[in-house]
Amino acid sequence: MFLVVGLPGAGKTTRAEELAAAAHALRLTADEWHISLFGNVIGDFQRPGGERWVLEGRLISVALQALRRGMSVVLDFGLWGRDERSALRWLARSAGASCQVVYLPVDKDLQIARIVHRQATAPDETFPMSAADVDRWREQFQAPDAAELDGGEIPAPPPGWQSWPEWAEDHWPTCTL
Numbered sequence: 001m002f003l004v005v006g007l008p009g010a011g012k013t014t015r016a017e018e019l020a021a022a023a024h025a026l027r028l029t030a031d032e033w034h035i036s037l038f039g040n041v042i043g044d045f046q047r048p049g050g051e052r053w054v055l056e057g058r059l060i061s062v063a064l065q066a067l068r069r070g071m072s073v074v075l076d077f078g079l080w081g082r083d084e085r086s087a088l089r090w091l092a093r094s095a096g097a098s099c100q101v102v103y104l105p106v107d108k109d110l111q112i113a114r115i116v117h118r119q120a121t122a123p124d125e126t127f128p129m130s131a132a133d134v135d136r137w138r139e140q141f142q143a144p145d146a147a148e149l150d151g152g153e154i155p156a157p158p159p160g161w162q163s164w165p166e167w168a169e170d171h172w173p174t175c176t177l
């Protein structure tokens, strides 16, 4: 399983398409599903347990089924949080698959130029994003560390959680593991 990680405009979907072609993998791009099912409403991301997390939960279940059948999967979700990535690395391993974090850093000027270009050329394929959003998101984003990029040890779940599956079922309410 490939976890494609980066901010909006980092080039995740572009890379995910390349990886899927090269590895004959199933590509699951959450934004494509989100926009076709719910529209491009940015507020959906802000509600824990809301549309975005319900959707990702179902896609994760599909991903795990595919991994158990021996297929490769590319998850193109954003995956800003280390806990999300740790949970998915754990779940991939439990499905008998290896997992690679593919991080696409992007500097702010390039990011904004790409977002503006995409908004102008393909507004139906993206979410509306302002310069203030970009600044806030750059603060919130947790860049993968060396251990994640090297496939090192998976950290323990956050305090209060017994296991990563338990954490995952809370974060992505519709995922069946």
Ligand SMILES: Nc1ncnc2c1ncn2[C@@H]1O[C@H](COP(=O)(O)OP(=O)(O)OP(=O)(O)O)[C@@H](O)[C@H]1O
Pocket: 006, 007, 008, 009, 010, 011, 012, 013, 014, 015, 031, 078, 114, 115, 117, 118, 126
């Ligand atoms: N390596 C690259 N070189 C030049 N342009 C690129 C590169 N990767 C992506 N782009 C362009 O930048 C824009 C954003 O790329 P892409 O849609 O892949 O980003 P993304 O990370 O998936 O963004 P989002 O999180 O908003 O979906 C697109 O117009 C794409 O064609």
Ligand SMILES: [Mg+2]
Pocket: 012, 013, 014, 031, 076
């Ligand atoms: Mg994308």
